[in-house]
Amino acid sequence: MAIKITAIMIVLLLAGLPMMIPLLLAAFYGFYELFNGFSKMDFMVQQMLAGIRPASLIAVPMFILAAEIMTRGQSANRLIDMVMKFIGHVRGGLAVSTATACTLFGAVSGSTQATVVAVGSPLRPRMLKAGYKDSFVLALIINASDIAFLIPPSIGMIIYGVISSTSISELFIAGVGPGLLLMVLFSAYSMIYATIKKVPTEPKATWSERLDAARKAIWPLGFPVIIIGGIYGGIFSPTEAAAACVFYALVLEIAVFRSLKLIDIYQIAKSTGLITAVVFILVGAGAAFSWVISFAQIPQEILGAIGITEMGPKAVLGVISVSFFIGCMFVDPIVVILVLVPIFAPVVDAVGLDPVLVGTIITLQVAIGSATPPFGCDIFTAIAVFKRPYADVVRGILPFTIILAAVSVALIFFPQIALFARDLAFR
Amino acid sequence: QADSWKYAFEESLTEVQGVYATKFKEEIEKNSDNEIQLFPYGTLGESADLMEQTQAGILQFVDQSPGFTGALIPEAQVFFVPYLLPTDQKHLARFFRESKAINNDFKDLYAEQGLELLQMFPEGEVAMTTKEPVNSCEDLNEVKFRVMTNPLLVEAYKAFGATPTPLPWGEVYGSLQTNIIQGQENPTFYLYSTKLYEVTDYITYTGHSNFTTAVMANKEFFDGLSDADKKIVQDAAKAAFEHIVVYQDGLAQQELKKIKETKPSMTVTVLSEEQRSCFKDAAGDVEAKFIEMTGDRGTAILKQFKADLAATAQ
Amino acid sequence: MTDKAHKSMLPGFLGQIDTLIGRAEAVILAAGVLLMALNTVGNVIGRFVFQYSFFFTEEVNRILIIMITFAGIGYAARHGRHIRMSAIYDALPIRTRKVMMILITVITALTMFALCYFSIGYILKVAASGRVLPALQIPVYLIFLWVPVGFAVTGIQYALTTVKNLLEKDVYLSTHMLEGYDDNEIEV
Ligand code: NA
Ligand code: NA
Numbered sequence: 001m002a003i004k005i006t007a008i009m010i011v012l013l014l015a016g017l018p019m020m021i022p023l024l025l026a027a028f029y030g031f032y033e034l035f036n037g038f039s040k041m042d043f044m045v046q047q048m049l050a051g052i053r054p055a056s057l058i059a060v061p062m063f064i065l066a067a068e069i070m071t072r073g074q075s076a077n078r079l080i081d082m083v084m085k086f087i088g089h090v091r092g093g094l095a096v097s098t099a100t101a102c103t104l105f106g107a108v109s110g111s112t113q114a115t116v117v118a119v120g121s122p123l124r125p126r127m128l129k130a131g132y133k134d135s136f137v138l139a140l141i142i143n144a145s146d147i148a149f150l151i152p153p154s155i156g157m158i159i160y161g162v163i164s165s166t167s168i169s170e171l172f173i174a175g176v177g178p179g180l181l182l183m184v185l186f187s188a189y190s191m192i193y194a195t196i197k198k199v200p201t202e203p204k205a206t207w208s209e210r211l212d213a214a215r216k217a218i219w220p221l222g223f224p225v226i227i228i229g230g231i232y233g234g235i236f237s238p239t240e241a242a243a244a245c246v247f248y249a250l251v252l253e254i255a256v257f258r259s260l261k262l263i264d265i266y267q268i269a270k271s272t273g274l275i276t277a278v279v280f281i282l283v284g285a286g287a288a289f290s291w292v293i294s295f296a297q298i299p300q301e302i303l304g305a306i307g308i309t310e311m312g313p314k315a316v317l318g319v320i321s322v323s324f325f326i327g328c329m330f331v332d333p334i335v336v337i338l339v340l341v342p343i344f345a346p347v348v349d350a351v352g353l354d355p356v357l358v359g360t361i362i363t364l365q366v367a368i369g370s371a372t373p374p375f376g377c378d379i380f381t382a383i384a385v386f387k388r389p390y391a392d393v394v395r396g397i398l399p400f401t402i403i404l405a406a407v408s409v410a411l412i413f414f415p416q417i418a419l420f421a422r423d424l425a426f427r
Numbered sequence: 428q429a430d431s432w433k434y435a436f437e438e439s440l441t442e443v444q445g446v447y448a449t450k451f452k453e454e455i456e457k458n459s460d461n462e463i464q465l466f467p468y469g470t471l472g473e474s475a476d477l478m479e480q481t482q483a484g485i486l487q488f489v490d491q492s493p494g495f496t497g498a499l500i501p502e503a504q505v506f507f508v509p510y511l512l513p514t515d516q517k518h519l520a521r522f523f524r525e526s527k528a529i530n531n532d533f534k535d536l537y538a539e540q541g542l543e544l545l546q547m548f549p550e551g552e553v554a555m556t557t558k559e560p561v562n563s564c565e566d567l568n569e570v571k572f573r574v575m576t577n578p579l580l581v582e583a584y585k586a587f588g589a590t591p592t593p594l595p596w597g598e599v600y601g602s603l604q605t606n607i608i609q610g611q612e613n614p615t616f617y618l619y620s621t622k623l624y625e626v627t628d629y630i631t632y633t634g635h636s637n638f639t640t641a642v643m644a645n646k647e648f649f650d651g652l653s654d655a656d657k658k659i660v661q662d663a664a665k666a667a668f669e670h671i672v673v674y675q676d677g678l679a680q681q682e683l684k685k686i687k688e689t690k691p692s693m694t695v696t697v698l699s700e701e702q703r704s705c706f707k708d709a710a711g712d713v714e715a716k717f718i719e720m721t722g723d724r725g726t727a728i729l730k731q732f733k734a735d736l737a738a739t740a741q
Numbered sequence: 742m743t744d745k746a747h748k749s750m751l752p753g754f755l756g757q758i759d760t761l762i763g764r765a766e767a768v769i770l771a772a773g774v775l776l777m778a779l780n781t782v783g784n785v786i787g788r789f790v791f792q793y794s795f796f797f798t799e800e801v802n803r804i805l806i807i808m809i810t811f812a813g814i815g816y817a818a819r820h821g822r823h824i825r826m827s828a829i830y831d832a833l834p835i836r837t838r839k840v841m842m843i844l845i846t847v848i849t850a851l852t853m854f855a856l857c858y859f860s861i862g863y864i865l866k867v868a869a870s871g872r873v874l875p876a877l878q879i880p881v882y883l884i885f886l887w888v889p890v891g892f893a894v895t896g897i898q899y900a901l902t903t904v905k906n907l908l909e910k911d912v913y914l915s916t917h918m919l920e921g922y923d924d925n926e927i928e929v
Contacts, residue, residue, distance in 0.1 A: 475881075479866070479867070479870070483866070497875065498873050498881075499871070499872055540870070569792060571788065571794065576796065576876050578875060578876070590788075590793065590794060591794065592788065592794040593796050593799060593876065595799065
């Protein structure tokens with residue numbers, strides 16, 4: 001059944017059907033086989049609805065809405081203008097700023113999809129204007145947003161910690177090292193790219209120009225205050241911070257800057273709803289698909305066949321990495337963690353692997369899976385938000401995938417990248 | 428011929444429901460050719476999904492706590508009436524073995540929903556974990572306390588004086604860490620396994636509740652079994668119950684010790700009878716609310732509960 | 742909101758209904774998103790200013806997300822905004838693309854109609870169980886009523902696109918959209 005399901009999905013996908021259809025028809029076939037006919041098909045609908053139920057998903061439309069208001073109004077431009085006055089003369093400076101902004105925003109919002117929209121919407125036009133190619137810009141945004149998984153707070157790490165009985169505080173600290181390493185490597189690649197492609201720089205700004213830009217950005221600087229201060233100050237959950245940003249953005253753009261009218265807000269809300277729907281229907285279809293995989297015990301079957309119980313620690317880590325990478329291509333990361341972690345738990349225990357290291361590697365793979373073709377939530381989000389065809393969105397991804405793969409291999413052979421800070425704090 | 432049966436539960440394989448399920452599986456597979464496939468938390472959906480899947484016969488067995496069954500069987504919320512169940516483990520075990528309310532009345536209520544109730548069992552005394560010490564109801568004043576979205580549980584914490592705050596489970600750890608909420612309740616083993624002790628400083632035992640769960644089968648499936656197979660299933664459920672009773676003996680103490688070893692600064696308090704008085708006073712309001720919500724059927728269950736508890740008190 | 746964005750391809754009365762559905766979808770999307778923001782922020786204010794947490798916040802958001810998703814898939818179908826992997830398709834000659842697009846829209850429409858049928862079955866099951874939302878105490882099946890409607894509207898949109906592709910010379914991605922990613926497309 002596993003082979004047939006995969007075949008159905010790949011053929012339909014390549015034929016250019018709307019992406020929900022390959023997932024749905026593969027699940028359809030699974031239900032038909034499992035229950036000898038159509039009698040239990042209504043549970044496909046149950047699982048689609050279960051897929052879009054998690055409360056944490058609400059942060060996605062909220063951050064999309066806030067970002068669109070900021071981008072169509074003036075807030076985003078004022079913020080970017082300020083940053084440009086400080087780093088515009090550095091080659092690749094704008095790209096490095098984008099990578100940094102994605103990391104910071106991802107760190108606090110905890111949602112990679114929200115990061116793609118919130119950071120990508122305002123920065124992509126600016127990078128295009130500055131002379132970067134769209135394929136590079138899209139790939140940078142998608143991949144840098146995935147650092148959000150590794151830097152705390154991270155929903156994926158919380159779920160892993162809970163079901164594997166691993167200290168969540170230790171996981172959080174262990175994620176910081178690989179997260180920052182990725183940010184540095186992405187930044188380095190950006191600077192090399194900008195140098196090779198001769199992306200033009202801006203003349204160095206004077207301090208009075210910088211001060212002027214900073215003054216204009218004073219109101220929009222309230223956004224990081226709301227998000228970082230609000231979440232770490234115990235006022236909001238990340239989802240609530242997103243909604244608070246929506247209202248702050250409304251007040252700024254309508255009352256203070258007077259750049260948007262109520263009819264604009266209607267248009268923005270409508271397009272936010274549209275983007276949300278096309279991404280969430282895929283999340284729902286993915287949930288129905290993953291239910292079939294889980295119910296038919298396909299992961300157990302495959303792992304049994306490759307003989308994981310006879311492997312050494314490094315080989316086990318390799319299998320775990322590949323499994324999570326493949327799993328996250330098709331299905332929401334949280335579901336993948338819930339399904340696969342219990343299956344690997346006995347093996348991890350038997351070969352004596354550090355569960356914190358395993359958790360960090362899993363989180364990294366989850367991040368890679370969401371940004372790497374053929375499937376990935378962040379790819380879907382970028383397609384929906386930036387209205388670019390699939391091929392354009394994934395064209396520039398390869399160098400980033402190489403960096404991510406290099407870091408995953410490094411993590412297996414040099415676990416200290418993750419465990420150094422943990423040992424310092426807890427051992 | 429040999430069948431493969433599916434059994435889903437709400438916790439991980441190493442937590443109490445998982446230990447029960449593992450023993451149940453062992454017994455079935457030892458005494459028959461049938462095989463049990465276990466599906467831990469989240470692998471086939473959330474509680475409401477699992478219940479529907481069991482009712483439809485997709486799953487043969489499910490472990491679901493009455494707190495989640497409340498939307499389907501309102502009377503099941505009786506387990507949230509504070510101070511109804513005793514804290515004495517031996518008394519509890521006798522109660523679950525012999526209670527008419529559970530083994531007859533609840534069995535009928537579950538049967539109405541197409542479910543064969545096989546066994547109810549306690550998962551341990553519920554403890555409050557908080558950021559500040561709790562010695563009386565006053566200490567809960569203005570404390571945002573996370574509870575499951577269950578009307579009666581919400582009512583209980585209101586009566587205790589806290590600000591009950593419903594949060595999805597995934598957000599509890601982060602919200603405690605950032606002080607959006609300042610407390611939550613769960614059995615001791617769960618405090619350790621889910622690492623909630625990392626983000627709270629006080630564990631308080633008020634004795635107000637014991638977390639209860641229920642294992643059931645799809646009724647049509649169960650009724651269709653041969654008498655021999657029915658007996659194997661029922662015996663496995665009982666054997667797993669006795670296994671859990673032994674397993675739980677001292678479990679809370681062990682888990683508490685692990686917490687203290689990992690976090691020596693953790694303060695553990697068992698409230699005295701006197702300190703518990705205001706919580707016990709509040710229990711009356713909650714009982715009244717339960718009766719208001721469930722009417723005559725609820726009243727009857729409550730009455731039978733109290734009679735059974737008295738009968739098993741010794 | 743331009744009239745062009747919502748104008749139906751159907752003639753007469755049916756066309757009017759279709760146009761009306763398109764407008765309704767747009768309003769639901771916008772209202773759903775704004776209500777979600779209001780509901781979420783309202784809970785923060787309740788918790789901090791009045792020391793009172795709204796028990797229904799999460800459930801209301803859940804209702805809204807179902808509403809947005811299932812009103813949105815129809816709207817997305819109308820405007821050709823569903824995500825697809827078109828790399829291979831785009832490289833094919835126009836006649837093959839035309840045949841493929843007819844197949845794609847037929848398969849998609851059929852899948853949507855099937856899911857519409859199954860979702861009605863699911864709703865009946867939930868309704869029969871009497872399950873209610875724990876905080877709001879309203880029957881759960883009510884919040885799912887959008888689901889079959891969304892599937893049906895989406896299915897109809899794809900079926901209409903099939904017809905449009907059969908009748909006209911160009912290749913249509915939806916009833917409103919020619920294939921290809923046009924930067925000057927109508928803002929939706
Ligand atoms: Na994060
Ligand atoms: Na992927």
